[in-house]
Amino acid sequence: MIRPARNHPGYWAFLLHRLTGLTLVLFLPAHFLVLGLALDAAALDGAIAWTARPLVKFGEWGIVVLLAAHMTGGVRLLMLELLPWSERQKTRIAVSLGLAAMFGVAFALGLV
Amino acid sequence: MTARLFLVQRLTAVILAPLVLVHLGVIVYAVRNGLSAGEILDRTRGSLGWAAFYGGFVLTVSVHGAIGLRAALIEWGGQGRRTAARVALAAALLLLVLGLRAVWAVVGGGAP
Amino acid sequence: MSPDAGIEVRIWRGGAQGRYETFRAPRRENQTVLDIVTWIQREADPTLAYRFACRVGVCGSCAMTVNGKPRWTCRTHVSKVASGGRLTIAPLRNLTVIKDLACEMTPFFEKWRRARGRFEAAISRDDPLVPVSPESPERRAADAAIECINCAVCHAACDVVAWRGDYLGPAALNRAWAAWNDVRDGDRTAVLAAAGAEAGCGNCHSHQSCAEHCPVGINPTRSIAGLKRAGLAALLRGAL
Numbered sequence: 109m110i111r112p113a114r115n116h117p118g119y120w121a122f123l124l125h126r127l128t129g130l131t132l133v134l135f136l137p138a139h140f141l142v143l144g145l146a147l148d149a150a151a152l153d154g155a156i157a158w159t160a161r162p163l164v165k166f167g168e169w170g171i172v173v174l175l176a177a178h179m180t181g182g183v184r185l186l187m188l189e190l191l192p193w194s195e196r197q198k199t200r201i202a203v204s205l206g207l208a209a210m211f212g213v214a215f216a217l218g219l220v
Numbered sequence: 221m222t223a224r225l226f227l228v229q230r231l232t233a234v235i236l237a238p239l240v241l242v243h244l245g246v247i248v249y250a251v252r253n254g255l256s257a258g259e260i261l262d263r264t265r266g267s268l269g270w271a272a273f274y275g276g277f278v279l280t281v282s283v284h285g286a287i288g289l290r291a292a293l294i295e296w297g298g299q300g301r302r303t304a305a306r307v308a309l310a311a312a313l314l315l316l317v318l319g320l321r322a323v324w325a326v327v328g329g330g331a332p
Numbered sequence: 333m334s335p336d337a338g339i340e341v342r343i344w345r346g347g348a349q350g351r352y353e354t355f356r357a358p359r360r361e362n363q364t365v366l367d368i369v370t371w372i373q374r375e376a377d378p379t380l381a382y383r384f385a386c387r388v389g390v391c392g393s394c395a396m397t398v399n400g401k402p403r404w405t406c407r408t409h410v411s412k413v414a415s416g417g418r419l420t421i422a423p424l425r426n427l428t429v430i431k432d433l434a435c436e437m438t439p440f441f442e443k444w445r446r447a448r449g450r451f452e453a454a455i456s457r458d459d460p461l462v463p464v465s466p467e468s469p470e471r472r473a474a475d476a477a478i479e480c481i482n483c484a485v486c487h488a489a490c491d492v493v494a495w496r497g498d499y500l501g502p503a504a505l506n507r508a509w510a511a512w513n514d515v516r517d518g519d520r521t522a523v524l525a526a527a528g529a530e531a532g533c534g535n536c537h538s539h540q541s542c543a544e545h546c547p548v549g550i551n552p553t554r555s556i557a558g559l560k561r562a563g564l565a566a567l568l569r570g571a572l
Contacts, residue, residue, distance in 0.1 A: 112400030113400060113544075114541060119539045126292060126296075126537075129285070133315075137314060140318035143323075143325055144318065146325040156256065172247060179236070189230070193551075221532075222529065223528035223529070224567070226533075
């Protein structure tokens with residue numbers, strides 16, 4: 109019943125920031141454990157071979173996009189909070205999403 | 221969030237933004253010919269620069285992620301401040317220990 | 333829609349536990365949502381509880397949730413919001429319902445106190461007046477925040493208030509921002525301490541739902557961002 113009150117870019121931008129942040133906190137321990145395998149280079153290569161699977165690769169791409177989105181969204185928030193107020197908050201949300209998408213494309217091009 | 225936690229969260233965000241930017245650049249660069257443990261370790265082994273970069277990254281991300289997790293636990297998880305603080309502290313320590321171990325693994329540890 | 337076709341109105345009945353009751357009210361030209369609620373109470377069910385006073389957007393007592401959004405019912409024309417010839421009217425969110433459309437406002441005003449929204453004089457009435465230039469940055473900042481009439485629309489729109497009930501919320505923090513910018517105040521740092529404590533301005537995630545819905549066009553997110561900046565500066569100076 110209350111949904112309509114939330115349906116504006118500021119809410120969606122927050123939701124994206126919260127969800128990407130939580131996903132990254134959950135992903136990081138796994139990321140660190142895999143890198144910890146470098147204590148034995150062969151083990152790390154084994155793990156990297158596993159990431160060559162298409163689904164894992166897609167997941168990896170997703171994580172990079174999430175990281176980029178959390179970073180650009182975070183910079184937007186820092187600007188909102190630390191700089192004098194601007195009336196162009198919705199434009200900035202669009203720009204932060206656009207920049208994150210650019211990183212996504214760059215990484216996808218690097219992957220294939 | 222107390223004023224002090226707020227300060228630390230924004231301070232770590234300001235530090236993390238350029239670190240993430242460099243990290244994203246490294247990712248796009250590293251995957252251009254496919255990932256391999258040898259290539260990664262050639263870059264990182266014995267490099268004080270990368271040790272400082274990723275060591276600092278791990279430190280700030282542990283703090284930043286934990287404070288974000290605390291907010292999510294209170295706002296979305298229905299947890300009290302005490303429980304949220306404990307879980308966040310545990311998360312910070314976990315990220316710190318696993319992260320520093322990973323940095324040690326790619327910079328210092330093991331035979332190349 | 334022709335004025336005499338009437339309109340279907342679902343209205344919340346009961347307290348926190350309750351249900352919607354459907355009424356049919358006549359449509360008129362230039363009809364507000366408050367007109368509809370008043371018609372239902374006078375002509376259909378006199379036990380319907382709701383709050384209003386001025387009917388012209390001055391008092392801030394008639395705010396309700398209309399088709400999912402918090403609004404002043406007195407300044408909301410039915411023609412602007414009735415989707416498919418239907419209206420759903422509920423009490424404001426994030427407050428305890430007393431009965432039907434009337435909410436308990438005490439916790440809302442308690443937050444104004446907790447945010448140190450009151451003025452603390454530094455001098456007595458025997459001292460000369462302190463001049464405040466209308467052009468000064470502080471006065472301008474206060475001006476942007478000061479037209480609030482305590483209607484609680486922003487408080488009802490705020491998701492952080494919904495997620496943790498102790499959060500001061502946009503209205504109280506907007507008031508704190510005006511207080512902080514009052515250079516005559518005797519202890520302005522106390523405002524930053526109160527507004528920046530746990531469940532204060534640091535918990536605002538800048539959804540900007542408050543600014544989206546404020547009927548007088550105040551932007552509490554902007555005020556809260558100002559408090560965040562002032563609080564960070566005070567903390568770094570060692571003043572907090």
